[in-house]
Amino acid sequence: QKFIYNFQEGKTEMKALLGGKGANLAEMNKIGLPVPPGFTITTEACIRYLEMGEKLDENLQKSIFEYLEELEKENNKKFGDLKDPLLLSVRSGAVTSMPGMMDTILNLGLNDKSVKGLAKKASNPRFAYDSYRRLIQMFANVVLDIPGYEFDNLLEKKKEKNDYNNDTELNVDDLKEIIEEYKSLIKEREQIEFPQKPGEQLLMAVKAVFSSWNNPRARSYRNINDIPHDLGTAVTVQTMVFGNIGENSGTGVAFTRNPATGENKVFGEFLLNAQGEDVVAGIRTPKDINELEKFLPEVYTELMEITRILEKHYEDMQDIEFTIQEGNLYLLQTRTGKRTADAAVKIAVDMKDEGLIDKKTAILRVDPEDINQLLHPNFKEDELKKADLLAIGLAASPGAATGKIYFRSEDAVQAVTDGEDVILVRKETSPEDIEGMAKTNGVLTSRGGMTSHAAVVARGMGKCCVAGVGDIKVDEAAKKFYIDDRVFKEGDYISLNGSLGEVYAGIVETTDAHLSDNFKKLMQWSDQYRKLKIYTNADNQKDAVIALNFGAEGIGLCRTEHMFFDSSRINSVREMIVANTSKKRKKALDKLFPYQKDDFKELFKVMEAKDLTIRLLDPPLHEFLPQEESEIKSLADELSISIQELKTITEELAEVNPMLGHRGCRLGISYPEIYKMQVKAIISAALEVKAEKGYDVKADIMIPLIGTEKELAILREQTLELAEELIAKSDAELNYSIGTMIEIPRAALLADEIAKHADFFSFGTNDLTQMTYGFSRDDSGRFINHYLEQEIFKKDPFTVLDQSGVGKLLKMGVELGRKTKEDLKIGICGEHGGEPASIDFCHKIALDYVSCSPYRVPIARLAAAQSAI
Numbered sequence: 072q073k074f075i076y077n078f079q080e081g082k083t084e085m086k087a088l089l090g091g092k093g094a095n096l097a098e099m100n101k102i103g104l105p106v107p108p109g110f111t112i113t114t115e116a117c118i119r120y121l122e123m124g125e126k127l128d129e130n131l132q133k134s135i136f137e138y139l140e141e142l143e144k145e146n147n148k149k150f151g152d153l154k155d156p157l158l159l160s161v162r163s164g165a166v167t168s169m170p171g172m173m174d175t176i177l178n179l180g181l182n183d184k185s186v187k188g189l190a191k192k193a194s195n196p197r198f199a200y201d202s203y204r205r206l207i208q209m210f211a212n213v214v215l216d217i218p219g220y221e222f223d224n225l226l227e228k229k230k231e232k233n234d235y236n237n238d239t240e241l242n243v244d245d246l247k248e249i250i251e252e253y254k255s256l257i258k259e260r261e262q263i264e265f266p267q268k269p270g271e272q273l274l275m276a277v278k279a280v281f282s283s284w285n286n287p288r289a290r291s292y293r294n295i296n297d298i299p300h301d302l303g304t305a306v307t308v309q310t311m312v313f314g315n316i317g318e319n320s321g322t323g324v325a326f327t328r329n330p331a332t333g334e335n336k337v338f339g340e341f342l343l344n345a346q347g348e349d350v351v352a353g354i355r356t357p358k359d360i361n362e363l364e365k366f367l368p369e370v371y372t373e374l375m376e377i378t379r380i381l382e383k384h385y386e387d388m389q390d391i392e393f394t395i396q397e398g399n400l401y402l403l404q405t406r407t408g409k410r411t412a413d414a415a416v417k418i419a420v421d422m423k424d425e426g427l428i429d430k431k432t433a434i435l436r437v438d439p440e441d442i443n444q445l446l447h448p449n450f451k452e453d454e455l456k457k458a459d460l461l462a463i464g465l466a467a468s469p470g471a472a473t474g475k476i477y478f479r480s481e482d483a484v485q486a487v488t489d490g491e492d493v494i495l496v497r498k499e500t501s502p503e504d505i506e507g508m509a510k511t512n513g514v515l516t517s518r519g520g521m522t523s524h525a526a527v528v529a530r531g532m533g534k535c536c537v538a539g540v541g542d543i544k545v546d547e548a549a550k551k552f553y554i555d556d557r558v559f560k561e562g563d564y565i566s567l568n569g570s571l572g573e574v575y576a577g578i579v580e581t582t583d584a585h586l587s588d589n590f591k592k593l594m595q596w597s598d599q600y601r602k603l604k605i606y607t608n609a610d611n612q613k614d615a616v617i618a619l620n621f622g623a624e625g626i627g628l629c630r631t632e633h634m635f636f637d638s639s640r641i642n643s644v645r646e647m648i649v650a651n652t653s654k655k656r657k658k659a660l661d662k663l664f665p666y667q668k669d670d671f672k673e674l675f676k677v678m679e680a681k682d683l684t685i686r687l688l689d690p691p692l693h694e695f696l697p698q699e700e701s702e703i704k705s706l707a708d709e710l711s712i713s714i715q716e717l718k719t720i721t722e723e724l725a726e727v728n729p730m731l732g733h734r735g736c737r738l739g740i741s742y743p744e745i746y747k748m749q750v751k752a753i754i755s756a757a758l759e760v761k762a763e764k765g766y767d768v769k770a771d772i773m774i775p776l777i778g779t780e781k782e783l784a785i786l787r788e789q790t791l792e793l794a795e796e797l798i799a800k801s802d803a804e805l806n807y808s809i810g811t812m813i814e815i816p817r818a819a820l821l822a823d824e825i826a827k828h829a830d831f832f833s834f835g836t837n838d839l840t841q842m843t844y845g846f847s848r849d850d851s852g853r854f855i856n857h858y859l860e861q862e863i864f865k866k867d868p869f870t871v872l873d874q875s876g877v878g879k880l881l882k883m884g885v886e887l888g889r890k891t892k893e894d895l896k897i898g899i900c901g902e903h904g905g906e907p908a909s910i911d912f913c914h915k916i917a918l919d920y921v922s923c924s925p926y927r928v929p930i931a932r933l934a935a936a937q938s939a940i
């Protein structure tokens with residue numbers, strides 16, 4: 072089996088085997104871009120290595136040295152040569168890029184002797200010793216697991232002692248001293264000498280990179296991003312090029328377009344006389360890429376040209392790493408650039424308009440879940456004017472966030488778990504902070520640039536981030552930060568504007584999002600492809616308007632119980648519930664009727680001729696009764712009954728399993744007058760709005776929790792009779808229908824019978840999930856995490872539809888329902904209706920529509936289009 076490929080042998084399509092980095096280096100080499108020669112050891116070799124208990128077998132070792140020999144020939148230099156050594160980098164490269172998650176070692180091949188040769192050969196001793204001390208530090212960190220900061224501390228001490236500001240001020244003697252100190256540190260910590268044999272360095276480095284696949288931060292990154300743990304990483308071994316030779320050398324990162332806004336302009340940073348991680352590590356503050364033109368104009372022009380070639384070749388925005396060695400530009404990496412949702416939308420639309428990609432590709436380029444970021448609030452303008460602006464840093468990742476500050480990732484995570492709004496404040500973040508970043512509302516750092524770890528990771532997560540706020544002095548140990556003469560301590564509130572890089576003291580109120588023209592365009596394109604209609608779940612005018620603005624085509628679920636909780640009428644609701652005779656109940660319902668009718672009129676007015684699906688009362692009645700002693704007393708007074716009497720009634724209504732109790736259509740069967748009042752309110756409201764406004768309103772009356780044909784037959788008959796009577800009286804026509812929810816497994820199993828009495832079906836997958844699994848949607852929180860941890864569930868089935876189980880019932884429901892009525896309209900209105908994977912399933916089983924909460928409507932539009940493409 073072939074475990075190694077050089078850059079001539081690889082290509083982009085071999086990503087699974089060579090990792091993103093290895094495959095793209097080979098591809099860039101193929102299209103004639105300047106790439107230092109190298110080879111890649113495959114992910115399969117990594118998996119084997121891990122399976123063999125972290126061992127490199129003989130054959131692989133032999134093969135590595137064979138490829139090394141080839142590389143030596145190509146470079147006309149020998150690895151380990153004492154006069155002119157070939158130096159190598161060893162870098163990890165997984166299939167899916169995991170920025171900063173795994174490890175890199177540069178300058179491999181240097182030792183106490185060859186460093187002298189390099190110094191002489193390059194006529195630049197400083198460069199040689201700087202490279203050597205970097206090798207020792209990276210090797211110790213990656214291979215021997217000694218924390219990097221211990222080395223940084225030694226370096227900082229040296230700088231302090233000599234009163235230097237910059238690393239570049241360290242001279243050869245300083246560096247030689249540092250090298251000795253580094254080596255002593257290794258000896259002290261690991262009882263071994265820093266390996267002097269280049270071959271040994273290489274094998275140890277390869278092993279360490281393979282092993283890094285399983286380090287905790289890589290595992291947690293994969294958990295957060297849903298990346299399987301069994302893919303393994305490739306290792307790329309590449310000829311070193313040096314950005315630290317002098318002022319006509321340097322290193323940098325660039326995005327072919329702006330990853331925060333999507334603007335079609337190269338965006339990036341560089342440092343002269345620097346190597347490898349200096350730019351991303353946030354230790355020195357890098358310069359804007361545009362300034363490169365001033366320093367090295369020819370390199371700048373070449374770089375700009377290369378970004379165009381890369382975009383054209385890959386047909387997507389690229390994120391590249393480059394090194395300039397004495398005026399020559401080299402590419403060390405290219406990958407599809409991570410971007411904010413804003414940028415994703417703009418780049419997709421722009422690239423389509425530029426003719427780089429077609430419309431379908433543009434639609435597929437945006438992750439529906441990412442749209443969430445666009446729909447979320449910004450700060451209120453007038454609140455912002457009054458707000459206490461503390462400092463301005465880099466607008467690293469857009470959005471608005473408010474919360475209490477925490478300085479350690481663990482503390483932040485704990486506070487979030489305790490229900491707090493939290494902002495993580497760090498000097499700079501490292502991969503150890505991933506969980507804290509993922510869970511908090513926003514991230515603030517005092518150091519680092521636009522491509523620092525914090526900025527890159529936050530953008531990927533769609534998390535608000537302000538980075539590099541130099542005016543803020545963070546004292547992580549004391550859990551405080553200082554700005555001018557003010558102190559902010561753990562638990563104090565601040566607010567971040569990630570779109571402008573602003574930091575405010577205290578809480579700043581937020582407002583709804585504004586949608587860009589690009590976004591609207593992408594939505595219109597989506598609408599051209601999708602087959603599913605997108606409805607919304609809304610039970611008041613405000614939500615309905617939000618959903619309509621987001622493109623909802625109807626209301627798929629109006630839950631009437633929410634209307635009952637309004638303080639203006641809750642007492643009439645309670646009076647109705649407490650009533651012990653049908654007459655008393657009717658009297659209370661008469662009081663409720665005008666409220667209900669007005670509620671529905673409001674909705675019919677905004678929906679005009681669109682579908683408005685109203686569900687009759689669903690929850691068990693005791694949910695409406697007061698719990699608090701004072702409320703019980705006041706209700707008793709109002710109803711002129713004793714407190715004791717009210718308590719007795721409440722107790723009688725209480726149920727052991729209310730979710731399986733007296734609810735849904737069972738209420739309609741027991742107390743027909745409740746549903747009659749609601750039907751009367753719906754039909755009257757529809758007739759009135761039709762008469763007043765002239766809209767051709769559509770009323771869809773939906774009966775919940777049907778389990779048997781007879782239930783629906785009875786309730787349909789009762790509804791029909793009343794509706795016809797009202798319509799006849801009004802002397803008008805009305806477009807209305809009577810349908811049912813399918814949310815009890817029995818209803819799905821017998822959907823052919825149920826369909827005889829239904830004009831439409833709507834899958835209530837919240838109840839259907841709970842009843843199929845036999846666990847309560849309200850209590851499952853207690854164990855679901857254990858199930859996720861032990862991988863009994865891949866996803867919480869209340870969030871992502873269980874396609875194999877619950878989905879089977881859906882499929883059956885559709886097939887049986889349409890066997891009885893060929894063109895039966897069928898949709899879904901459980902939470903799953905707004906979740907992309909579940910929407911895809913709904914598309915596949917040929918539902919007519921999905922209904923979801925207003926803020927998920929655009930997500931559903933895009934997801935439905937992607938399913939149809």
Ligand code: PEP
Binds near residue numbers: 628689835837838
């Ligand atoms: C459902 O059960 O999926 C549903 C939409 O109804 P509710 O969530 O109100 O029970």
Ligand code: MG
Binds near residue numbers: 775835837838
């Ligand atoms: Mg339900």
